[in-house]
Amino acid sequence: MGRKRQLGRQVERAMDLPGGMLAGAATIEIEGSHRAVISGCRGIAAYTEECIRLRTPEGQMAFMGCGLEMGCLTEDGATVTGELQRIEFIRGEG
Amino acid sequence: MVLTPIWRWFPGWVRVETEGGYPERLLNGITAWNIQVWRVQRQGETTRFCCFARDYRRLRPLARRSCARMRVVRKYGLPFRLHRYRCRRGLMAAVALYGMLLLLLAPRIWVVDVVGCEDAALIEQIRMVAAQYGVTVGARTDRLQIKQLEIAGMDQLPSLAWMTVNPSGSVARVEVAVRGPTPQVLDLTQPSDLVAVRDGLIVSMRVPGGDKRVRVGEAVSAGTLLVSGRWETEQGERICRSYGEVMAQTRRQLTVTVPLTYWRETVNRTVLRPSISFLRWQIPLYTGVELSADSVNFTREHFLTAGRLRLPLGITNEYHVLTRREKTARTEKQAAGIAASRLAEQEQTLFFDMEYEEIARNGGVKNGEYTLTVSYQCIENIAAEVPLS
Numbered sequence: 001m002g003r004k005r006q007l008g009r010q011v012e013r014a015m016d017l018p019g020g021m022l023a024g025a026a027t028i029e030i031e032g033s034h035r036a037v038i039s040g041c042r043g044i045a046a047y048t049e050e051c052i053r054l055r056t057p058e059g060q061m062a063f064m065g066c067g068l069e070m071g072c073l074t075e076d077g078a079t080v081t082g083e084l085q086r087i088e089f090i091r092g093e094g
Numbered sequence: 095m096v097l098t099p100i101w102r103w104f105p106g107w108v109r110v111e112t113e114g115g116y117p118e119r120l121l122n123g124i125t126a127w128n129i130q131v132w133r134v135q136r137q138g139e140t141t142r143f144c145c146f147a148r149d150y151r152r153l154r155p156l157a158r159r160s161c162a163r164m165r166v167v168r169k170y171g172l173p174f175r176l177h178r179y180r181c182r183r184g185l186m187a188a189v190a191l192y193g194m195l196l197l198l199l200a201p202r203i204w205v206v207d208v209v210g211c212e213d214a215a216l217i218e219q220i221r222m223v224a225a226q227y228g229v230t231v232g233a234r235t236d237r238l239q240i241k242q243l244e245i246a247g248m249d250q251l252p253s254l255a256w257m258t259v260n261p262s263g264s265v266a267r268v269e270v271a272v273r274g275p276t277p278q279v280l281d282l283t284q285p286s287d288l289v290a291v292r293d294g295l296i297v298s299m300r301v302p303g304g305d306k307r308v309r310v311g312e313a314v315s316a317g318t319l320l321v322s323g324r325w326e327t328e329q330g331e332r333i334c335r336s337y338g339e340v341m342a343q344t345r346r347q348l349t350v351t352v353p354l355t356y357w358r359e360t361v362n363r364t365v366l367r368p369s370i371s372f373l374r375w376q377i378p379l380y381t382g383v384e385l386s387a388d389s390v391n392f393t394r395e396h397f398l399t400a401g402r403l404r405l406p407l408g409i410t411n412e413y414h415v416l417t418r419r420e421k422t423a424r425t426e427k428q429a430a431g432i433a434a435s436r437l438a439e440q441e442q443t444l445f446f447d448m449e450y451e452e453i454a455r456n457g458g459v460k461n462g463e464y465t466l467t468v469s470y471q472c473i474e475n476i477a478a479e480v481p482l483s
Binding site: 044046047048049068069071072074 | 117118121122124125126128130131132133134135136137138141143
């Protein structure tokens with residue numbers, strides 16, 4: 001899987017394609033500090049008011065802040081709303 | 095995004111609260127089972143989220159597996175609203191009736207509106223022709239034979255220059271263009287004479303075509319040749335069409351007779367027969383024996399309107415006035431007044447295109463009738479065209 005993803009990333013870079021298209025990486029869109037739209041995630045690892053950790057193909061993605069909520073939740077996407085203070089990437093724990 | 099709450103409102107949705115257990119496991123299970131959830135909130139041990147009402151049952155095994163207690167906090171949407179009114183059968187019946195009427199009436203024509211014509215008689219003819227091709231109140235909008243009507247309408251109504259139908263919702267707008275009057279072309283190829291139609295003294299002549307046979311100041315009798323279409327020239331006989339005006343001073347007399355006794359119809363009683371009109375149907379709101387058709391005196395219609403359009407729902411009141419006949423007498427003065435007014439009407443009808451002056455008036459009672467005789471002196475055109483003899 002790792003080699004495949006590596007190859008996908010190389011092709012993306014060579015052909016100037018949007019990141020995550022072939023390598024299967026998660027993408028985040030952030031609107032200010034109140035809303036983040038994540039696509040390509042694989043579930044929830046932890047969920048509290050102060051921290052939401054989502055599983056991604058490359059590890060975990062943690063959103064930290066106050067009064068965090070999930071506006072929408074689907075199989076491969078989620079929307080995190082609230083006062084976002086920090087985003088962390090934790091490799092290898094997906 | 096704006097429409098999303100509306101789409102969720104129709105199937106109905108619930109706000110669910112879970113307590114304890116492993117909320118992450120529950121949410122992962124929800125996404126794995128493709129259950130749509132939104133507004134997910136965590137507060138201490140409690141997790142709240144929204145989902146469609148139909149998905150709630152599917153959440154129960156997931157909640158059990160993640161050791162969480164689950165309950166519905168609030169319900170939203172149409173199914174819950176309807177459930178609240180389930181005991182009110184009348185209301186439910188009315189809603190069902192409304193839906194049925196909407197399904198029944200929405201694809202039908204409610205109003206046939208004729209645009210581009212002011213003549214009431216012609217509008218009635220247009221409506222009759224349109225009805226033959228399905229353009230009538232109550233007809234289905236998908237069964238209108240517009241092309242056939244356009245062709246047949248031009249054939250059957252020669253006074254129309256153009257005709258089409260534009261269906262707009264439940265209104266069929268029949269748009270027409272009325273043909274203007276054809277200008278008359280003077281046919282100079284048919285030779286003719288002008289002869290006098292009345293005795294008189296000629297006061298003026300205006301004859302562009304033909305050979306004059308009388309002069310101004312000459313007295314003529316009815317049938318006299320005034321202008322001839324045939325005359326001799328140096329090149330031989332010539333014929334043409336005679337036309338023009340020969341104004342003459344003439345005498346006319348009008349007589350009006352008014353009887354002094356007459357039969358008068360007095361109102362015995364009035365019978366009201368209301369009926370509800372809906373599309374093409376008339377539902378009578380009365381019972382009883384049929385009255386003769388002659389006794390219907392007038393009808394009054396009270397229809398619902400939308401703007402200037404008359405909707406196909408209303409009440410038609412037929413007033414049957416039952417009368418009885420009585421022999422009544424009138425005085426000579428009353429009879430003279432009636433005779434004078436009838437005479438004035440006749441003057442307007444007969445003398446509309448001429449100058450006239452009253453020269454004698456005689457009135458009196460004879461054989462139970464009042465007779466008014468008036469003599470006039472008129473200036474009128476006495477020439478009439480006849481084919482060349």
